[in-house]
Amino acid sequence: MAGIRIVDDRVPEVRCGPWQLAVTPPGACAGPGDLDGVTDWIPATIPGTAAAALRAAGRWSEAAPEPIHDRDVWYRSRIAGPGPVRLRFEGLATLAEIWLDGVLILCARSMFEVHTVEVELGAASDLALCFRGLKGELDRPAKRGRWRPRMITPGSLRHLRTSVLGFMPGWCPEIDLVGPFRPLTIEPIRPRLEVAGMRAVLDGDIGRLTVRLRIDGKTDSAILRCGDREASLAEVEPGLFAGELVLPGIAPWWPHTHGIPNLHPAELRIDGMRVDLGRVGFRAVSLTRPFEDGLSLAVNGVPVFCRGANWTPPDLVGLGSEGTRGLLSLVREAGMNMLRVPGTTLYPAPDFYDLCDELGILVWQDLMLANFDYPHDDPAFAAGLDRELTGFLDRTQTAPSLCVLCGGSEVWQQAAMLGAPRAVWADAFCATILPARVAALRPDLIVVPNSPSGGDLPFSPRGGCTHYFGVGAYRRPLEDARRAEVGFASECLAFANPPDPGTPGPTGPADPLWPAGIPRDRGADWDFETVRDHYVGQLYGVDPAVLRAGDLDRYLELGRAAVGEVMEATFAEWRRPRSPTAGGLVLFLRDLGPGAGWGVIDWTMRPKSAWYALKRAFRPVQVLLTDEGLDGLHVHVLNDTAAVQTLTLTLALSDCGGRVAARAERDLVVSPRAAITLSSGALLGRFFDTTDAYRFGPRVHDLAHAQLSDADGRVIAESFHFPGLRPLDREVIGLRAEPVATADGPGLRISTERFACSVQVHAAGARPADSGFHLAPGKSRIIAFADAAQPPRGSVRAINSSEIVEFGHDG
DSSP: OOOOOOTTTBBBBBOOOOOEEEEOOSOOOOSSGGGOOOOOOEOOOOOOOOEEEEEETSOOOSSOOOTTTSSSEEEEEEEEEEEEEEEEEEEEEEEEEETTTEEEEEOBBTTTTEEEEEEEOSSSSEEEEEOOOOHHHHSOOOOOOOOOOSOOOOOOGSSSOOOTTOOOOOOTTOOOBBBBBSSEEEOOOOEEEEEEEEEEEEEEEEEEEEEEEEESSSSOOOOEEEEEEEEEEEEEEEEEEEEEEEEETTBBOOOOTTTOOOEEEEEETTTTTEEEEEEEOOOOEEEOOOGGGOEEEEEETTEEEEEEOOOOOOOOOOOOTTTTTHHHHHHHHHOEEEEEOOTSSOOOOOHHHHHHHHTTEEEEOOSSBBBSSOTTTHHHHHHHHHHHHHHHHTTTTTOTEEEEEOOBBBBBHHHHHOOOOOHHHHIIIIIIIIHHHHHHHHHSEEEEBBSSSSSTTTTTTSSSSSEEOOOTTOOOOOOHHHTTTSSSEEEEEOOOOOOOTTOSSOOSSSTGGGGGGGOTTTTSSSSSHHHHHHHHHHOOOOOHHHHHHHHHHHHHHHHHHHHHHHHHHHHHHHHHHTTTEEEEESSSBBBBSSSSOOOBTTTTHHHHHHHHHOOOOOOOOOEEEEEEEEGGGEEEEOOOOOSSSEEEEEEEEEEETOOOEEEEEEEEEEEEEEEEEEEEEHHHHOOTTTSSOOOOOOOSSSSSEEEEEEETTOOOEEEESSSSOOOOOBOOOOOOOEEETTTTTEEEEOOOSSEEEEEEEETOOOOOOOOOOEEEETOOOEEEEEOOOOOOOOEEEEEBSSSOOOOOOOO
C-alpha cells in the first residue's frame, strides 16, 4: 500500500502521554473545565478503547460486558510543544470531541474517517478527548427506514457511521466499542507535500507507475524512483507535479497460490529530500464473464478460484491489530488466497493491507454498510459516506491485494427477503454512484454493488455473488453444492465449529456458558449447532441427540469431523474444472469470543478442525474425487502454480482392511495453471462400480483413495470417496505414532494397518501441520510440529479406532 510513509527518515511521532481515562454520566461535563471534580481516573492507552482500559483496571470483563454507550468517556494527557503541528486522529469511535487547552478544535461523528487539525502548541498543552454516549443519539427520534433488519438493533443505527459489532445478538458478543482505537500522531507543519494521486498499472509485461504530487513553495527537482529506474515529474500547473515511470519486464504481483506477490520499493526525491512511498505491486484484475453470470476473477489474465474466509477483527475489545500477522500467516498456510472484510465489521488498520500485499492475499472490501435502509438522500449522510469512501481509497491507493470494493453486506438481500421490489432494494448509491466514484479514484478495482447481488433476487445462487448456505444453515444434502450452480459464494458454510479440547472457554454442552457461544439467527427456531448435528447424522448414521445425552466427548469428536468433511466435499465440487463456481469464502475466519462459533480459528487464534479441512481443500496442487453417478468417479488434478508439475496419480479402491478391489496408476504432466480430469473408467481401463450406482451385486469396496505424488515420490495431495457411510465403529486398526525429525521441526510418523477415519492429532502447546485427515489402509504420514522447539507430548486417535496412541510421554 503506497502513500507518504517517511520523509527524510522521520516518521510521525506521538508526543503525548501518559493518558488517563474517566467515565462520567452522559452530559455531566460540557467540557474539560468541568472535569475538576472528577477524581476516578485510570490509566489508558492510545490506540485503544475504553473497554480495554477498564478491563486492565479490573472494572470490566468480556465474560459479562457492561454497557459503555450509556456514558461519556474522557481521555486526557499533556502534549509537549511549542510550535505549529498537525494532529492526526486515525480512528475515533464514535461521537468525539477534541479539546486543546480548553478550546474545542474538532467534532467527529464517524468511526470510519481519519481526522486532521492544525494547531499551535504552547510549551505544554492539555489535550482532552471526549466520547459522548451513543445511547442518547440512538434513542433520539429519527426517520424510520422502509425496512428494519432483525439481525441488528436498534434501527436508528442506520443514521450513524459506526460499526454494528456489538449490536448483533447471537452473532457476536455485545461489547461497546468506544475510544481512540487507531493511532494519534503529531507532525510538524512543513510546506505542504501531498500525493494527490498514485497508481500502479500492469500493461502486459510493462509496469506503469503514475504520480500526481502537490508541493507548496518553489521546487527545482521532483524525481520518482521505483526499483532501479527513475523519472522526473513535470510541474503541470503551479504546485502540481505529475509524471509516469515506465518499467518494462516488471515482476507482477500474484496471489500466493498462483505465483509470487512481488512488491517494489517506491520513493520520491524532492530537491534532495527523500520521501518513502512504501512498496507497490503491479497486477491487473478483470472479470472472466459478465457479473450477472456469476462473479469470476482473473489476475493478470489468469482465472483464479478465490478461496478463503470472511475477516473479523483480531481484537474485538481493544480493536488493536497486534494479532494480524499471526492470523494472516494462518490464512496463507491454509492455502486461502482471498479474505472478505464484511460491512458488519470495520475497515482494518493499514498494516492489514500491507501484510496482505506481502503475503499474496486478495482482499474483498465491503463498505461499512449492512442490512439497513440507509438515508442516502440525506445530504449530510451522503457527504460523510463520500469522505469515508474517498479516504479509504486514498489510504489504499496502490495496494495490489485490494481487488474488490463492495457496496455493503446484505442491504439488498434484507429488503428483498422482506418482499420489497427491485425498485426499493437496488439503491442508486450502490448501483450507480459507487461504480462512478471508484472508476474515478481506483479504476483497477472490481465493483460489486452489494453482497449478495447479481441475480433475479440478490440471493440467487447462480448470478453475481451469493451468500450460499444450502449446504449448511438450510441443511440441504451435500449434492446441493453442485445442484445450486453457485457463481461465487462471498459467504458460505457456516457451522458452530467446536474448538479443540483444552481451548480456554466453555468445554461443551454440559457447560452453562456453552449456549452463549453458539451463533444463531434472531427469530429462528434453530441455531448453528443443530445445523452441525444434522450433518453428523447424515455422514455417520447416528443420532446426535442420543450422543449428546450419553457421550459428550464422542458428540464433539464427530461434530469436529463432520464440519471438516462437509467443507472438503463442498470445495471439491466447486473446484472441479467443469464447475461454474469461481470462489467461496467461509463464514468466518476467527471467532469473536469463546465457544463453538462460526470461526475456523478459535478466539485464542488456534486452528479448529475446519481450518485443517480447508487447508487440505485449498492445496494449490490438488487431487479431487467427485461422484458422477453412472459415469463413476472423476479424478481431477489441479495445478494453480506457475510451474509445470510432473506427477504420479494413483487410484485405489479397497475395503477398510486394505483388500484392494481395483487399482490404477498413471504419470501426468500438468501445465502451469491448468487442470486434468480423468474418469475412473479411463484410469482403470475397465468397468468397476466405483460409486455403487449400478448395484449388480454386493459392494466390494468401502472407500476410494486418490493419491498424488511429485517427481521425488512425496505424497503432496490425497482425496477420499465413500460409497456408503463413513466407518464409525471403534475397533483395533493398528494405529501407531512414532516421533521423527523433519525439516520443519519435530514430527510424528503416523501409520495404520486398517483405514483410519478422521485422524486427530492433539499436542499440548504445539500445533500439528494437519489433523482430522484420513489415512488409507497400510499407509503412513509424517506430521510436523512447526512451532515446537522440542518434541511435544500428546495423543493420536481416529474416530473409528479403539486405540489412543500417546506420544512424547516417558515410558
